[in-house]
Amino acid sequence: MxxxxxxxxxxxxxxxxxxxxxxxxxxxxxxxxxxxxxxxxxxxxxxxxxxxxxxxxxxxxxxxxxxxxxxxxxxxxxxxxxxxxxxxxxxxxxxxxxxxxxxxxRATVSEMGPLLLSRILELNDVQEGVLSVVFRAADEEGLLLLDLKDLRAALAYASENAKALSAQYGNISPATIATIQRKLLVLEDQGGANIFGEPALSxxxxxxxxxxxxxxxxxxxxxxxxxxxxxxxxxxxxxxxxxxxxxxxxxxxxxxxxxxxxxxxxxxxxxxxxxxxxxxxxxxxxxxxxxxxxxxxxxxxxxxxxxxxxxxxxxxxxxxxxxxxxxxxxxxxxxxxxxxxxxxxxxxxxxxxxxxxxxxxxxxxxxxxxxxxxxxxxxxxxxxxxxTPPERTALIGSSPVRGLYDEAKDRESAYEMLQARAKAAAAEAAEVEAEAASAKAEARTPTPRASNRQGMGEAFAKSMLRTIGSQVGRELIRGVLGGLMGGSRPRRRR
The missing domain is CATH 3.40.50.300 (P-loop containing nucleotide triphosphate hydrolases)
Structure with missing residues (x-):
């Protein structure tokens, strides 16, 4: 034909x-x-x-x-x-x-790209430019943008690092990012989140x-x-x-x-x-x-x-x-x-x-x-x-792509990667803070010094030892001297 x-x-x-x-x-x-x-x-x-x-x-x-x-x-x-x-x-x-x-x-956010996504979100030229920067920064950081939660995470990352990104790409206003985030929320409320993600259409x-x-x-x-x-x-x-x-x-x-x-x-x-x-x-x-x-x-x-x-x-x-x-x-x-x-x-x-x-x-x-x-x-x-609906259901159940796209998949992407970075940074910050607190406490606590002052019990014990030692010493000396003089003490007469 x-x-x-x-x-x-x-x-x-x-x-x-x-x-x-x-x-x-x-x-x-x-x-x-x-x-x-x-x-x-x-x-x-x-x-x-x-x-x-x-x-x-x-x-x-x-x-x-x-x-x-x-x-x-x-x-x-x-x-x-x-x-x-x-x-x-x-x-x-x-x-x-x-x-x-x-x-x-479905399509991934990266596949859609900033130009078409700006069209969906009804962004103006300035907002579209900022969104393009977010895509570029995510690409350079190795952050996969697959679904809308990835894009939200990337926008939050850009807002937190607006100063550094502005120095590299031009002015990025957190207020502009906030506007994009609000429009993204409207898209999600309309069910737009369903079209972004994986498995993406082949x-x-x-x-x-x-x-x-x-x-x-x-x-x-x-x-x-x-x-x-x-x-x-x-x-x-x-x-x-x-x-x-x-x-x-x-x-x-x-x-x-x-x-x-x-x-x-x-x-x-x-x-x-x-x-x-x-x-x-x-x-x-x-x-x-x-x-x-x-x-x-x-x-x-x-x-x-x-x-x-x-x-x-x-x-x-x-x-x-x-x-x-x-x-x-x-x-x-x-x-x-x-x-x-x-x-x-x-x-x-x-x-x-x-x-x-x-x-x-x-x-x-x-x-x-x-x-x-x-x-x-x-x-x-x-x-x-x-x-009819039953006919449609039957055709869907027998189609050659049955099971390929019906269940959404959520592999590690920008959202999970940025969360992991945040947790690692928080753990590192907590460890540094703990070390600093320990060093500060150690600096404030003086090293204990030996004291010449004696407690009552200790003084009594030492005195008793000295007394006993003196008596024993005297008895020993008398005994020794008596032996040297050739006699013992005289016996009493009865």
């Missing part, structure tokens, strides 16, 4: 696999059929052996993991296109940053094929994540950046190595700083040579900056409504982005499209966009609408 069938105009409209890495756009107002188009593209790519990653904002895309049940309207459209609908599910892996509707998906697990050679469709449950739009957009941008940095160059392959669908794409660019927009543009421009196709799904092409929009060669435009001046400007931008068809006015055609209809222009074999065509989008063979 070298093509993916999109739908039918006056001829089949197909996406060429060897041009699918040239990126694309699926646009249209709410309820016009964007999700179904995304579903048929994802399943068509999967059938061709191309792994797919897609965010499921509303939960409808989860139906790709179950066989469809075509109704009469879908069967009629298929027959009109000469298709036979054989209900079939795509091999599917469910992911969820919060670990509730799929396998947990990109190879997004690029799997099953035993029959079909690519796995990785579906990210984003219905809860979308409540934190900056977190959602920044995480998907990180994922694209990781793919760009890790994968080798392959040029233009016969089919993509992975196709990435970014739903609600306008969230990526809303209030984005220029440095972030430059990164997005760079990734989109260069990642195609890594064999990765990126498809933005949004309501209006005007939601996407021109520098990025110009990189999107394959375009599917569903209906737009132009009720306000802003809508009219968006309509004009959308219509002018197509190669015109002399058979109809593009702007009018966009407004007149029904549900399941679109204007389609894709790249041909030469890489040039085809003339825009009014197209009936083909019906899907997988389920139209969400799967």
């Amino acid at each position: 070298s093509t993916v069938l999109i739908g039918q105009s006056d001829h089949p409209e197909v996406l060429l696999l060897n041009r699918a890495n040239r990126h694309g756009l699926v646009a249209g107002a709410t309820g016009t059929g964007k999700t179904v188009t995304l579903q048929i593209l994802a399943q068509g790519l999967s059938d061709a052996g191309v792994p797919v990653f897609a965010a499921d904002v509303k939960g409808d895309l989860s139906g790709i993991g179950a066989p469809g049940a075509p109704n009469e309207k879908m069967q009629a459209r298929a027959q009109a296109m000469g298709l036979t609908l054989n209900p079939m599910a795509a091999p599917t892996v469910f992911w969820d940053l919060f670990g509730e509707q799929g396998h947990p998906i 990109l190879s697990d997004l690029m799997r094929v099953d035993g029959s050679g079909r690519g796995y469709v990785s579906v990210l449950a984003a219905n809860k994540l979308i409540a934190s739009p900056r977190l959602y957009a920044t995480f998907l941008l990180w994922l694209m950046s990781e793919l760009f940095e890790e994968l080798p160059e392959v040029g233009d392959p016969d089919k993509p190595r992975l196709v990435f669908f970014f739903d609600e794409a306008h969230l990526l660019f809303r209030d984005a700083p220029s440095s972030l927009l430059e990164k997005v543009e760079q990734v989109v421009r260069l990642i195609r040579s890594k064999g990765i196709g990126v498809y933005f799904v949004t309501q209006n092409p005007a939601d996407i900056p021109d520098t990025v929009l110009g990189q999107l060669g394959n375009r599917i435009q569903h209906a737009l409504r132009a009720y306000t001046p802003a809508d009219q400007r968006g309509l004009k931008a959308a219509s002018e982005s197509f190669r015109p068809n002399p058979a109809f006015d593009t702007a009018e055609a966009i407004q007149g499209l029904g549900v399941g209809e679109a204007l389609v222009s894709v790249l041909d074999e030469k890489g040039a966009p085809t003339v825009v065509q009014k197209t009936l989008i083909r019906p899907p063979v997988s389920r139209l609408g969400p799967i």
Whole structure:
């Protein structure tokens, strides 16, 4: 298979696999059929052996993991296109940053980096600069930043050593660090701590094929994540950046190595700083040579900056409504982005499209966009609408990554290392303090000196010894002298 069938105009409209890495756009107002188009593209790519990653904002895309049940309207459209609908599910892996509707998906703080993390925390330029210093200092100190408690510990370390770090990297205010710490606390309260840690996602697990050679469709449950739009957009941008940095160059392959669908794409660019927009543009421009196709799904092409929009060669435009001046400007931008068809006015055609209809222009074999065509989008063979919770649980339990990411791991990193240093420093300080106290006490206590004064008992004892000694001495002397004089004492007469 070298093509993916999109739908039918006056001829089949197909996406060429060897041009699918040239990126694309699926646009249209709410309820016009964007999700179904995304579903048929994802399943068509999967059938061709191309792994797919897609965010499921509303939960409808989860139906790709179950066989469809075509109704009469879908069967009629298929027959009109000469298709036979054989209900079939795509091999599917469910992911969820919060670990509730799929396998947990995590990144380390170091992998996210200060630029994207600043985007999540909504830091200003000064705060972003201080955060970059914290990352640099942690790297030079050999402190691994894996989860948010590691980052908190590194921030506390930077605050305590602000003077030394300021001398090396420029002014670091403890007040600025305190602000970052408070914003980090807000992120944790929103559940952001769940996405940081280990085991971190291995990109190879997004690029799997099953035993029959079909690519796995990785579906990210984003219905809860979308409540934190900056977190959602920044995480998907990180994922694209990781793919760009890790994968080798392959040029233009016969089919993509992975196709990435970014739903609600306008969230990526809303209030984005220029440095972030430059990164997005760079990734989109260069990642195609890594064999990765990126498809933005949004309501209006005007939601996407021109520098990025110009990189999107394959375009599917569903209906737009132009009720306000802003809508009219968006309509004009959308219509002018197509190669015109002399058979109809593009702007009018966009407004007149029904549900399941679109204007389609894709790249041909030469890489040039085809003339825009009014197209009936083909019906899907997988389920139209969400799967049930028991079905989701069963698919999670049988997925090829079961057990790889479900339990978080917490190895020694910055938090534990800094705690160990603090304990060692406290023990050393206590030992030094004890030695100092001992030396001080020794200096204050005088060495005992011998005294000439005698106690009463001692004096009495010495006196008695002297007396006894004198008496014994006298008796001995008398005895000796008597013996020398030749006589003994005279006897008394009776």
